Amino acid sequence: MKTCCYIERFATHDALTADPKKLVPDPMLRRRMSRVVKMGVLTALECLQGERIDAIVTATGFGCLADSEKFLRNLLERDEELLTPTPFIQSTFNTIGAQVAFLCGCRGSNTTFTHRGRSFESALLEASMLLAEGSARRVLVGAADERTPSQHRVMERMGLWRGREDGEGATFLLLSRVPSSESRACLTAIDFPDEPLDKEQIAVRYVADRVLCDDYALTGCYPTASARTLVHGIEALGGSVRRVAVCNSYLDNRPSIIVVACP
Amino acid sequence: MEQIIRELKEQIVEALNLEEISPEEIDAEAPLFGDGLGLDSIDALEIILILEKNYGIRLENTAEAKPHFYSVKSLAEYIVANRQK
């Protein structure tokens, strides 16, 4: 599906520069944040740089795993008695989106997609539809997933790490309906082809000068790693590279494609 | 009483993840909620659990118990009067 909106800027958890205490000055707010929430919220705020937005769309493959596990373990160990509510509350999939809305006072549309390897692509599609229909002028869209020892172990037993490095991360992008002098890229398509495609087929189909497939050695393997790969794609734009296709096939033989072009 | 106040401050800091506050920094007489320490309704539930787990106090009517949740000191007094363990 064709889209037309602009990526104004982005932030990734591995390149955070701002002091967490400056981004979230109230220690009473920081104290309940689990690692994935902290990672997501801080990355979102760094991307936002205090700018007003009309909507927030987040993505996560597994949600707040550590808090879910904490509550589940307590429940089983304490035989369903004397359970502390905090990890339950923090385990909801929309925790990051909700915290960001609270911190930046955004009362607009706030949605969370959690569809395995297509979580981020779903969020990006929703964001681009919000912009195209005029429901929003600026949308913050992003993804976060955390690695936990239990999840690593379960997926290891399933044989999913063979030839892959597991990982975690958060990436946020600020999308705008209209371009500005600061626009980094134009988002031109999000697509879900029905059949597996190799790099050459993708380059031809999406008229791309470069095709970036998941590189888990670079990003680590997690359901929303394609958000991080997209940033690599945006950074690759320039010179003779006018259009980049990012291909994500997380635990799936059918790819999802995101296409960005020079603005 | 002093002993319980000290215990309680430590338990509150731990249960509520008040990582950046040390137990000594909490004023035993200052309000726990709102303007004082700034706790909220979820923290109230965590404190109810502290009472139940560590002192064997089961609150049947949380509305009636509200005044006892004003400060660390009022909580400590309530514990001294009602503790089962």
Added chain:
Amino acid sequence: MRIAVVGIGIISAAGMGIAQTLESLRAGRSGIVPEPSHLATRHRLPVGEVARSNAELSEALGVTGTNSRTALLGMTAAAEALADAGGSRSNTALVSATSVGGMDLTECFFEEFGADDRRGRLRLAAHHDCADSTLAIARYCGVDGFTTTLSTACSSAANALMTAVRLLRHGIADRVIAGGADALCRFTLNGFRSLQILDPAPCRPFDALRAGLNLGEGAAYLVLERADEATKMPYCCLAGFANANDAYHQTASSPEGEGDYLAMRWALERAGVMPEEVDYVNAHGTGTPNNDLAEGIALRRLFGERMPLFSSTKAITGHTLAAAGAVEAVFAALMLRHGEIYPNLRFAKPDSRTKLCPVTRYRRQPLCNVLSNSFGFGGNCASLLFTRAE
């Protein structure tokens, strides 16, 4: 572009399927039972449990193998909705909402894995993520188009319906099956219990003495198409919707019900409907002191003294979490089609602060505009406006 509801399907404590559900709603029969019989919990708390075991659900569906209860409920309701719409159509998308996904199976897995990470059947852990139930429904219903999963706590299914409308308007799909599914599990029952917001008795939404919610389970799906290409006489149209954030607290509603108010106001604005044109509101009305007060204040802010008829049907179904928005959207479709209102059970005395009295008995009443509210954790407020099909 008008969006039509051409098929509906449901399974909840109110019954299996549309026909049984309609009977319960009209008779004002509560599906809340004193304690769960299928859920393996030690708590004896009233719940809106679907009166079928997983084995019975699987058999009725004709499926074998391991499936989460969420997936089984979802397949049942989605298949009914699709059949009601007249069978499959090409370029159909599925937007499904869930908050627990396969947590029921993860709980079983963790009983062994928790003590020894070499143990626990991997087959049980493989269904944990939210996408699993959506993919199972897509396979079962032969969905050939775009598929995704949404999770925004208790407003999830209402948000799924909004995304569905967008997919139709942007031409990404020609038909969308949208809704939600959530099974009862120990995780949520204990979670809400730890928040001390479960009523130990059957819930009493909007009553002055209300003391909390009852958890429910179920699934509901609606088949949406562009009205000018609708393959069937529609139940109603989904004319307006809005998703607003309270931006106040992770679990509590703001004292002035700001998010609730904005969601309703924006939904009406988008549909071009004035507050006085609303005939009925299906309230979120969980029965917790905090929710019903904030929602009541928001209703008063929007409607003032000209409050339309309203009720919370959660006293019949329990709070079905991520499915609630779709369960109640199906009720809205039935109310508009049949010209009737389903009652708010166990209401006796209004809250002195809002003085709101819901409809407490089944009544026949022609309706044009029905508003349906779903509010959730994280301040996530959603409102849908359904209008009578012309």
